Amino acid sequence: MAGGPELVFAPLGGVGEIGMNLALYGLGDGGKRTWLVVDLGVSFAGDDLPGVDLIMPDVAFLIEQRRNLAGLVLTHAHEDHFGALLDLWPKVRCPVYATPFTAALFEAKRLGEPLAPDVPVKVVPLGSRFDVGPFDVELVSVSHSIPESNALIIRTPLGNVLHTGDWKLDPTPIIGPPTDEAKLKRLGDEGCLALIGDSTNAVREGRSPSEADVAKTLRELIAGATGRIAVTTFASNVARMRAVAEAAAAAGREVVVGRAMARVEQVARETGYLDGIADFRSVEAYGYLPRDKVVALCTGSQGEPRAAIARISEDQHPEVTLSQGDMVIFSSRTIPGNEKAVGKLINGLVRQGIEVVTDRTHLVHVSGHPRRTEMAELYQWVRPRIAIPVHGEALHLSEHAKLARGAGVGEVILCGDGDLVRLAPGPAGLIDEVPAARLYKDGALLISAEARTVADRRRLSFSGIAIVALVLSEKGELLADPDVELIGIPEHTADKASMLDIAYDAAVDTFASLAKPRRRDPQAVEEAVKRGVRAAIASHWQKKPICLVQVITV
Ligand SMILES: [Zn+2]
Ligand SMILES: [Zn+2]
Numbered sequence: 001m002a003g004g005p006e007l008v009f010a011p012l013g014g015v016g017e018i019g020m021n022l023a024l025y026g027l028g029d030g031g032k033r034t035w036l037v038v039d040l041g042v043s044f045a046g047d048d049l050p051g052v053d054l055i056m057p058d059v060a061f062l063i064e065q066r067r068n069l070a071g072l073v074l075t076h077a078h079e080d081h082f083g084a085l086l087d088l089w090p091k092v093r094c095p096v097y098a099t100p101f102t103a104a105l106f107e108a109k110r111l112g113e114p115l116a117p118d119v120p121v122k123v124v125p126l127g128s129r130f131d132v133g134p135f136d137v138e139l140v141s142v143s144h145s146i147p148e149s150n151a152l153i154i155r156t157p158l159g160n161v162l163h164t165g166d167w168k169l170d171p172t173p174i175i176g177p178p179t180d181e182a183k184l185k186r187l188g189d190e191g192c193l194a195l196i197g198d199s200t201n202a203v204r205e206g207r208s209p210s211e212a213d214v215a216k217t218l219r220e221l222i223a224g225a226t227g228r229i230a231v232t233t234f235a236s237n238v239a240r241m242r243a244v245a246e247a248a249a250a251a252g253r254e255v256v257v258g259r260a261m262a263r264v265e266q267v268a269r270e271t272g273y274l275d276g277i278a279d280f281r282s283v284e285a286y287g288y289l290p291r292d293k294v295v296a297l298c299t300g301s302q303g304e305p306r307a308a309i310a311r312i313s314e315d316q317h318p319e320v321t322l323s324q325g326d327m328v329i330f331s332s333r334t335i336p337g338n339e340k341a342v343g344k345l346i347n348g349l350v351r352q353g354i355e356v357v358t359d360r361t362h363l364v365h366v367s368g369h370p371r372r373t374e375m376a377e378l379y380q381w382v383r384p385r386i387a388i389p390v391h392g393e394a395l396h397l398s399e400h401a402k403l404a405r406g407a408g409v410g411e412v413i414l415c416g417d418g419d420l421v422r423l424a425p426g427p428a429g430l431i432d433e434v435p436a437a438r439l440y441k442d443g444a445l446l447i448s449a450e451a452r453t454v455a456d457r458r459r460l461s462f463s464g465i466a467i468v469a470l471v472l473s474e475k476g477e478l479l480a481d482p483d484v485e486l487i488g489i490p491e492h493t494a495d496k497a498s499m500l501d502i503a504y505d506a507a508v509d510t511f512a513s514l515a516k517p518r519r520r521d522p523q524a525v526e527e528a529v530k531r532g533v534r535a536a537i538a539s540h541w542q543k544k545p546i547c548l549v550q551v552i553t554v
Contacts, residue, residue: 005029007158008422009196009415012436013057015390015397016416018200019043019080019383022057023163023390027134027156030051035065036135037072037094038152038163042083042441046337050457051442056084057417058437058448062092075165076149077102077236086110087446089119096121097132099139101148104267105236111455112263123498126150127180138188142167142179143211145368146236147273151184158424159193162382166198166357166391168452169365174239175273181381188382194423195384199392199400200369207373209366215243217363218331222247227326228291229253232301232309233365235264238273240331241297245277248295255280256320258287258308260299284318284543296320301332303341307396313348324353331364372403379407386411386428388421464488465546466533468507472553476519479554482507484533486545506536507549522551 005028014021020043026033040059045052055414062069066182076084082098085106089096096119098106103121110116124130126148129138136155143149144166153454154161162184169179201208222229241264248255250437257265257280286294298320300307309328311317322328328349334342346356359365370378378389387409389400401412411428415421418436422429438449447453469483484504491499510532511525518524526549534547 004425006157006422007032007156007161007193007449008033008431009161009388009421009423010229010434011390011415011417012421012434013417014039014041014080015392015419017043017393018396019389020055020057020084021081021391022059022084023196024062024434025135025154025161025163026154027158033068034133035062035063035069036132036137036154037062037069037092039075039081039165040072040084040088041078043079043080045440048458049440049454050461052440052454053443054083054441055449056088056439056441056446058435058439059088059091060437061435064435066092066094070135071095071097073132073152074098074102074106075163076144076146077105078146078166080306082106085119085264086113086116087441090117094134096123097130097137099121099124099126099148101146101267101271101273101283104271104367105264106491108263123144126177127183129379138183140180140183141169141177143173143176143368144168145234145239145366147176147238147268147271149368152185153183158369160187160385161423162187162192162195162197164195164197164378167367168208168370169377170208170210170212172210172261174211174215174242176239184378184381192382192384193384194388194428195379195382195404196388196390196476197375197378197400198369199389199396201367201371202375202389202392202396202400202403204371205373206373208369209363211239211243211366213363214240214331214366215246218243219247219326219328221251221327221329221357221362221364222253222295225251225327226292228294228296228322229327229329230296230298230309230320230322231310231329232298233331234262234301235299237331238264238268241265241268242274242277244295244297244331245280249278253293253295254278254285254289255295255297255391256283256286257281257297258283258299260307261297267411286319291326300345301342302335302338303343303345305341310345313345313352315352322349322352322354325355327355327357329362329364333359333365333367356476375400375403376407379404379409384409386413386423388413388415404465460546463498463543463545464502465548466537467548467550468503468529468533469550469552470507470511470525470529472519472525472551474520474553476516478508478511480549482511489537489545490541497540499537499540502536502540503533520552522553525549525551 043055140151298308300309387404420432
């Protein structure tokens with residue numbers, strides 16, 4: 001439909017998965033739209049992407065539309081919402097808006113990375129209202145698992161949108177204001193066209209417990225302990241950090257932290273979230289403090305091998321040791337995919353006689369996302385005409401869609417990354433697609449997920465490689481013995497023959513079997529030897545290696 005202005009929504013990441021959030025809102029007619037960008041996050045790569053650290057949304061569409069980008073608003077400082085900013089902002093270069101804690105944590109992260117670009121961030125107060133191009137944006141404070149999570153009310157001439165960001169209802173969040181219920185209800189009275197919302201816990205009934213409940217459990221556990229205590233959690237969970245610090249102080253213990261925690265601690269102190277809490281000590285102090293006077297607050301709750309708790313569990317940490325009778329509290333949830341690593345960590349600790357407490361037996365962790373009762377409540381307050389589930393995998397999105405319909409929402413749109421959804425005027429629906437893809441952070445480089453690199457690496461990891469070099473004269477005579485090397489291939493066959501000899505013989509025999517004129521064609525030699533060597537190894541191994549043949553003619 002050509003003609004008048006439209007309001008559209010286009011997610012480029014974060015729909016169909018939890019991670020890598022990037023949402024666009026567009027205003028204008030089909031030929032020329034102005035865009036508001038919300039968040040620019042990363043996902044963490046699993047074992048299926050060997051050597052890849054992070055996954056990011058491909059911002060080709062943003063680069064193409066660079067002149068039409070009004071600005072980028074960060075909802076909060078979790079990596080799945082702001083983790084790609086340092087790498088991708090230089091390609092996009094639009095104004096960036098964030099609240100004080102998010103801006104300060106971003107700056108601390110930037111200073112920690114050599115050669116990081118200078119990204120100008122406009123700091124906006126909590127609850128403030130400001131224009132981003134033609135979009136009138138108002139922040140709504142929501143509770144979550146990091147300070148200063150914000151929902152956005154985006155007002156346009158074609159209607160008001162509520163972009164929830166990550167939120168939950170927590171009347172006692174330990175730090176920061178609880179979710180601004182009054183403002184959300186006012187939006188409902190004013191009229192809300194569309195709610196674009198968090199689906200993470202849409203499969204969970206009831207309400208999420210409060211941070212205050214977790215703080216109570218931590219206080220009891222720490223008060224009752226007689227040995228040393230280590231607590232692992234996400235560094236960015238400042239409410240949890242504060243709860244541990246208060247529990248430690250109540251039990252006459254001091255808190256020691258490593259570098260990752262200290263970085264967030266400093267930002268939290270600058271922004272006032274640790275007011276009244278005694279300074280934490282650096283890990284060097286750990287060894288001097290009596291066993292019953294210390295709590296180590298550490299990272300590594302997901303089993304990350306280089307993090308503090310993993311090194312402690314292997315007794316490899318230079319400063320922090322634990323022994324029989326000490327306690328480790330996992331104040332965290334294991335993210336799917338990390339179960340094995342976390343299991344290994346826990347078993348390592350238990351073997352040393354250390355007591356391990358997890359959320360399976362004690363309320364030492366709560367999610368920062370709303371369960372179904374909280375979601376239903378939000379729909380009652382806001383009463384949107386349209387609902388679009390985001391921030392979830394397919395199951396979460398479809399459960400959220402059912403819940404929204406049940407809450408009386410007339411139009412519920414299920415979409416995916418790269419869909420262009422019209423919100424107004426007229427009925428909502430998918431009208432087009434925009435380019436959406438993934439980038440991998442591989443060492444210092446960003447590579448396309450479509451490139452062969454990682455697929456090759458995965459293939460190498462299970463099939464090994466055979467390398468053959470042949471030196472030929474121009475007349476096609478073999479001038480030296482072939483050079484053969486095997487990497488990642490078994491050394492011996494089932495009947496103890498040398499695989500290297502088999503590959504070598506295959507190379508020589510294949511070459512000898514070629515007709516004389518073919519031996520003068522390096523390409524033909526290469527192809528034939530490759531096939532011969534692969535087949536010879538495969539006949540013993542029942543697996544085909546990658547085979548590289550180099551023919552050098554002198
Ligand atoms: Zn979050
Ligand atoms: Zn998130």
